[in-house]
Amino acid sequence: MALIDTSLLSFGEALSAAIGWTYFVAWSVSFYPQIILNYRRKSVEGLSIDFLVYNLYGFACYALFNTAFFFSRSIGDEYERRNNGHKNLVRFNDLFFSYHALILCLITLAQSFYYKRGPTQQASQTARMFFYSTLGGLVAVFLFSTVYSAVYFLSFIKLGCSLVKYIPQAWLNYRRKSTVGWSIHNIILDFTGGVLSFAQLILDAVRSGNITEALGNPVKFGMGLTSIAFDVMFLVQHYVLYTDRFDPSDLETQLQYQSNLNYGSTENSDAGSV
Template structure:
């Protein structure tokens, strides 16, 4: 196979990998939204993660849209990278915009579904969002008056996205640790995200190899860094879900959902007993009461013989 044929095959493979990671990463947003809808609750989901996720994908959408559609930005990139074109592809644009829409929808779910009383956006996260927005406004103003280029604003937004991609997962990791559970956090989201991250890095490396320009990786740091960060945190979440916190009975889930899943058949019987029914009602109405690790906790110290038909 000659060099031109190899390059042609590589470009086809890159195109295929690009759409494969787009599908995997895009699909990863649906399991969490579906889980929230089925539970009619966002308990177990970090509010910091949700709000940072929306901000991050807003920055990422602006970055990709500008690099893909703006001739001015494309020319600025070529001047800084020895005439080479940037490596943003159509699937990058579609993914970013789709992710922004789905993450915004998940944020909307937090406004309409049940959550704990203390389940709010933390002050540090509010401050981070404020500082990021203020900084972007300054860089935008500088680009607008001509003291800097538009590509500088886009790189600033890309670094916000990259930083958020690291920070946003930390509250969820801690929340899982504090509750000793991953209930409310979809593992299917993580598995798809892991697949997308690996494919994203693979496409970027393949494109750089085909073009012979490895500066393409440094020229698109957000995509390269995003892939590695997503893989690292996905491994943490998989460890929590499959190894550390394997008890996944959802105390807050509607009874109908447990029945449909075939889960906790014995728990269903417990919920019908008078004292457990009262206790469950109190737990659901008072968000300040801590959630038991599992339904088995309800059995501790409870003697159901007093409710037998002979009593």
């Protein structure tokens, strides 16, 4: 019986590891299509600047959160004390993914300064308020509470970014009635990663014998559910609602749609978005 249990345990560990690295690959690769698309078009028109700001800020917080939980013994011990002896579920692939994502977010944001964009494509007042208010909150928690609380506050900033970052892009697509400039391959890969991340979290919690442990890592749990919901929305926008693929930054489509060269302009469509 012990042999069977050991075999099942080994299989569960192997399956969890395989799922973890698969979603790591899917999520990691998902950043590249947008970078490539921006490079090919030499333009970021159609891409929300608010989305880029939220993404960069969120992954900076996520990288710091994972670093603290992965390397700090005191943080790990505190987590175990607060969660009935259960170890935290931050793995090496989480750490590697967060820093990889942070670098690619920096590259994408840098493209928005280098390539063509609409005159009103800039970070909204809402995004700036979110940044300053949450950063101020982090400083306050660090000064008046414990380091553990400050680290956990980083996770909630990341979760907040994940909850709101797609809204400006979805609104931009709606106003333009177009998804031109927004890579659908990014969404397909992100959707795959979200499903697998959520599956791994539940699998690990079931294997540990404590299903509530799945809530012990609110970043992974929230990211998985949020990504799935928004990705479905973007897939509907791209494949159902806005199927015209005219791109004014692409010479081939300009020749195809000579009668409608201004379609898909982002002017006056990004500033002020949430």
